[in-house]
Amino acid sequence: MTVTAPEMLVGASTDFLKRFSPFNRMEPDALHFLAHRAALAFHPRGSEILTPEMGQARHFFIIQRGKVQSRQTGPASVTEYSSMTMGPGECFPIGAVSASRPSTNAYVAVEDSFCFQITADDFMQLMQMSPVFHLFCTQYIASLLNQSRQQLQSTFSQRAAEQQTMTTPLAQLIKREPIFVGPDCSARMALEKMAESGIGCMVIADDAQRPLGILTQSDLLRRLLLPGVDLSLPISEVMTANPHQLPCSASAYDAALEMATHAIRHLLVVDSDGQLQGVVSERDLFSLQRISLRQIRAGIESAADIESLRRASQDIRQLALNLIAQGIGAEQLTQFISALNDALTRRIIGLALEHHELYGIDFAWVAFGSEGRHEQTLSTDQDNGIIWTCPELQDAQPLRLRLITFAREVNDNLAACGFPLCKGNIMASNPDLCLTLDEWRGRFGSWIREPDPQALLNASIFFDFRVLYGNERLGDHLRAWLNKSAKSNSAFQRMMASNALQVAPPLGRIRDFVVDDDGTVDLKKSGARLFVDVARILALRTGVESSSTVQRLRRAATKMGVPNEEVAAIIDGFHFIQLLRLRSQHLDTEHDDANDNKVNPETLNELDRRILKEAFRQARKLQLRLKLDYQL
Incomplete structure (x- = not known):
């Protein structure tokens, strides 16, 4: 009717x-x-x-x-x-x-x-x-996500009014005309111009105003004063060549991530023709932040003890929560958290190396799982290992024991900084995870050849890896070998696909969601994992080298001819689940708290409930593609 x-x-x-x-x-x-x-x-x-x-x-x-x-x-x-x-x-x-x-x-x-x-x-x-x-x-889900971010920002309107938004284009942060000198300018004249202009760095550019290099205040002592460099020399001989730069359209967040990743304090801003428009410093980006990136990173770099790094770890969480309140997207947030946690881990490793004689041992400290995928949330435990090589004519066992003793100190210090020891002992101090490159190949190869349930579980953890410290080539060699071996073994891929379909999206037949006995949905096990598992299989099948879920999906989709709008919707769904996980994790909870990834759908507003349903629907579509591809 x-x-x-x-x-x-x-x-x-x-x-x-x-x-x-x-x-x-x-x-x-x-x-x-x-x-x-x-x-x-x-x-x-x-x-x-x-x-x-x-x-x-x-x-x-x-x-x-x-x-x-x-x-x-x-x-x-x-x-x-x-x-x-x-x-x-x-x-x-x-x-x-x-x-x-x-x-x-x-x-x-x-x-x-x-x-x-x-x-x-x-x-x-x-x-x-x-x-x-x-x-x-x-752009159904993208449109809903944009509204959700706006709604979240309005909830924190007072805080947003007090703080600089991280989505501001860099062009809006430039406060003055660009100041630069040519490559033939003497070092003395360049320093005088820095002093007259009251700036912390000098850009060196060519006649077309395209950047060639940079010299910062922190370079002066090490490069000019201590070596007693003749200040009449051209500035080009003491500058840092190929300085980091971003386009005017890049956001403050993009600049912050670049600074955190490369440990720099100044970024050059250029137009579409590569012409210098200005310089953005950490002070520009974070002077209005309650906790600044500069303070956090400076605290990490100068830390002489674990207590200082423990405080830096707390600051990372607080800054991340501030950014959540500003509406920063989940992909950027998890990258941001990972970049700062990487710096923290490297400093912990550096402090531990002062107590252990490892000179001459070629090794790489490797992160697995979410850290290996650049997808750390505010709650995560340790998943790490070591790849190393044994020189010819040397006994491997004494070297292995030295590495394990070193790794134990690093694992304990990470735990002291809020990253709990892994309950499954997936840590570099475990002798089974402190392996030579050949041993790792043998371990991975056995899982691929005989994919029993435990081998499939191991593959889901250890195949998501990246090098955090040491010789990156060891990780590159292992990744290339793994991709070649897995791509040529269709039976292993099929078993992985079957395993990935064991957990279905928690969408109800009558009610909106299928919830656990406590009325919640586990966003990690029943949400993010669904996307992660399928992305891993697609990457192995298509030879994608990235360990990031989003990059795996994007690159595999390109190779498989999946329409852009389809993969964009899938990625948006994954991002929203990640954002809900971040929003449910609070500063006062312990890392890896049992409830950190759970959400009660009844407590969500109508818009977020709607997006969560759509996100799970995208996970179901992704699983359906896997099921059809492998005829399961």
């Missing part, structure tokens, strides 16, 4: 629509058009609203009251019931109406329900009238 809303009810329809995205941001004339064209239809419990057998989708539906179940049809499904329950404010079928094709899902009323509906022609006209609606339909 369908009833067209009379004029007196249009206002009520408009008020209803304004409660939900994207209609709450839709242009007034477009919203008026929608409210006038919408007809309200009743669908009794158990009735089919739309199915593939009905042919080309002729209506776009918006649920006004009740619940509608969206169920996959056809022989291919990841679980027996690949379904999702939808409630008021949610709409369907966007893809089918947009493409003028039958729906691939069946939509059934779970309970007595009312839905607004407009014709496919009105839907297309609405897309043309409203950029907001058009963006929503073409």
